[in-house]
Amino acid sequence: MTKAEVAEAIANLEAFISRLDTAVLIFAALVAIGVVGEAILGVWHWRLDGQMRDLRRAQDQLHETELAQFHLDSEEAKAQAAQAEQRAAEASLELAKLKAPRTLRPEQQNRIIAKLNPFGGTKFDIGLMPSDPEAEMLLTVVESMLSTARWEQIDWNGGTIIYTRTGKPVVGQTSLYGVVIQLRPEEVSQFWPAALALAPALHDEGIAAEAQPGLGIVNNNMDAIHILVGKKP
Numbered sequence: 001m002t003k004a005e006v007a008e009a010i011a012n013l014e015a016f017i018s019r020l021d022t023a024v025l026i027f028a029a030l031v032a033i034g035v036v037g038e039a040i041l042g043v044w045h046w047r048l049d050g051q052m053r054d055l056r057r058a059q060d061q062l063h064e065t066e067l068a069q070f071h072l073d074s075e076e077a078k079a080q081a082a083q084a085e086q087r088a089a090e091a092s093l094e095l096a097k098l099k100a101p102r103t104l105r106p107e108q109q110n111r112i113i114a115k116l117n118p119f120g121g122t123k124f125d126i127g128l129m130p131s132d133p134e135a136e137m138l139l140t141v142v143e144s145m146l147s148t149a150r151w152e153q154i155d156w157n158g159g160t161i162i163y164t165r166t167g168k169p170v171v172g173q174t175s176l177y178g179v180v181i182q183l184r185p186e187e188v189s190q191f192w193p194a195a196l197a198l199a200p201a202l203h204d205e206g207i208a209a210e211a212q213p214g215l216g217i218v219n220n221n222m223d224a225i226h227i228l229v230g231k232k233p
Contacts, residue, residue, distance in 0.1 A: 101134045102232055104141055108205040113149045115201040119194040120150030123224040127174035128162055129231045138207070139171070139229045142179070158220040172219065176230035178208035183225060185214040191225045198227075208233045 104112070124146065129135040143153060156172030164170050174180075179202055181195045195211040202209035219226055 116149035127172040174228040
């Protein structure tokens, strides 16, 4: 190899090494950029992970809140349903009471009779709601109790007579609700205490009843309490 060829080879090699150094610098720079980028992206990733964890916790809390609210709503719905069922049962019971005929059990009758015994000998007549089997049944019970308490029933005298009964006093006609004990003004002083015993005694046992003093009724009996058995309220 000649001197010129050696010199040319050296020059070419130096040029290549120079280019290689440049490439090394470039790749080193790229590596540095990559490291910095990796660091930046790593920090960014870490922060995003933190935000994601916060969002996940918030999501879980919202889910738990929704579940709690759902259970609360379910319990409230159950409570409302129970209340509705109770109201329906109460309404059914009240309806049954309205439909049930007025009656008095033996022990109830005995309590009423005990309250009326002190007024034994009191005269009374009875008026009845016409064409009302329920009122007629109650009339029979009232007559029986008053008879046991030694009250004296007399014929209805005046107005419209409903019917006569073999071996029993005549009953008159009335048109009202409940049981009403009426007295003429001139009868109040004599019979008011007995009327005040009868009406509350019936009322205490669930039979709607009231005493009305000083009312003139179509009845010619002047010495008796007038008991009117009307339609069930």
